[in-house]
Amino acid sequence: MIRYIEPAAAILLAILWISPLVFAFWAAFHDVSDAVNFRLTAPLTLDNFRTAWAGAPWLGYFLNTFVLVTLILAGQFLLCTLAGFAFAQTEFRGRDALFILVLMQLFILPEVLIVENYRVAASLGLLDSILGIGAPYMASAFGIFLMRQAFKSVPKDLDEAARVEGCGTLGVLWRVYVPAARPTYLAYALVSVATHWNNFLWPLIVTNSPSTRPLTVGLSLFGAPESGVDIAVISAATVMVIAPLLIGFLIFQRQFVQAFLTAGVK
């Protein structure tokens, strides 16, 4: 008897853990009065999705989020590759002190610096632009650290062989180091996309028009009490917003978990 308790508890917790999600999915496909009264046999409907879709410029929001995560990823790849390479494979005075300074940014969260980052973004003319949402995240200390670790494990022989063949510093980086760090790039990409697809506070502050707002900000405005939509419609909108990432996660689950681990374990 005792040995059934643990599996039962584990499965019960699992069911409890996904129940909010399952319930939102169920409610999204039902009429609101059926949803709030738990009529399990009630007919399915797509009306909530129609109402939600008509209620906000979702296509634009999706596009903005897509452009945003792509832009941030491109910026991070470029800046963190160059900086990580500099910290891993070049030597100059003050390098280690500088590295510690960069690591400080792990604790100076962009989220906390909203007050002054807003002024910086304003003075650079980046307010209400997708570049403005992405800019503070591009030179990520975390990414620099990750790329440095990846580049450090590349054998020195490969580097020297490429230099003998006549490659310059950038050539070596591009031909030797970047291909060798491919798994790290994949992991970093997954973590970065998941993080910025979901980010909310800074985009909320920087944007003020539908043409720049990402999905999360759009969703929060859509669900605000003032907008007067019912909970089934909110569920439908939520399902719509999380679907792409959730489907991606369920398909690439193993890679996702591996990516978070690579990114997290130092």
Place this chain on the structure above:
Amino acid sequence: MTQAFNIERRRRAIHGWLLLSPALLMLTAFAFYPSLATLVTSLWSRGTRRNPSEFVGLENYRYLFDDPTFWQVAGNNLIYALVTIPVSMMLALMMALWANSKLPARSFIRTAYFTPTVLPMIAAANLWLFFYTPSFGILNQIGAAFGAAPVNWLGQPETALWAICVVTIWKEAGFFMIFYLAALQTIPPDLKEAAEIEGASRWTYTRRIVLPLLMPTTLFILVNAMINSVKLIDHLFILTKGGPSDSSKLILYYIWENAFAYFDRPSAAAMTVLVLALMGALAAFQFLVLDRRVHYR
């Protein structure tokens, strides 16, 4: 020969700086300069059209310390940290032990635990709204089945902060689980066999062997959880907006409110400086204390 070597070395040093410069430029613009500017702003008064901003020293801090809301918000955040950190870490450990053992439906269990991690906090808040809403929320319907009176979970000061904590725990536990899971998988199976031969119970094995081996992971997760207890506030925007009567307001939300709703930048800056100081202490703790122990990996 040495001269050629020197030139080569200088060439490499210049390359190093060139490679670093784009990242340093961005870090300066969006991390280092804003940190210093926050400190400066916190020492100047709030400028209006009649009274231009002037240097006031620590006046903004004194004003902040006299503000009862600030203390309430700081206290809320402390409770938030003291509740969400241990609970989500313990749940994470339990989930990892289960996800790592030979239970039936293991992959379903793992997926279920981890899924909340990939959702935006805003979406998570929308999902939980269904549970908390007073008239037809799921919690109240379950309560009614047992004859309990309906509770306005988000609308009363006694429960609002707890409701916020639950959402955070739900979101975080699965994320921390994967770090424990990875650490558990590195424990050699012979240890377990040896413990079984010695006649140690599973509980003794877990407490005496597994938990000490997981210590570095626990510390790593702890630092992350502490950072998150400042950072994770998105759900406040959907669920409570810090209310009722500030009972669920957290520091970062209050900073946002001061800066962008009340347009009181100096007090927002003063609070930011305090948070940065706290983060700095945490960073020092991590680098000076934790990294020494964790490095044996």
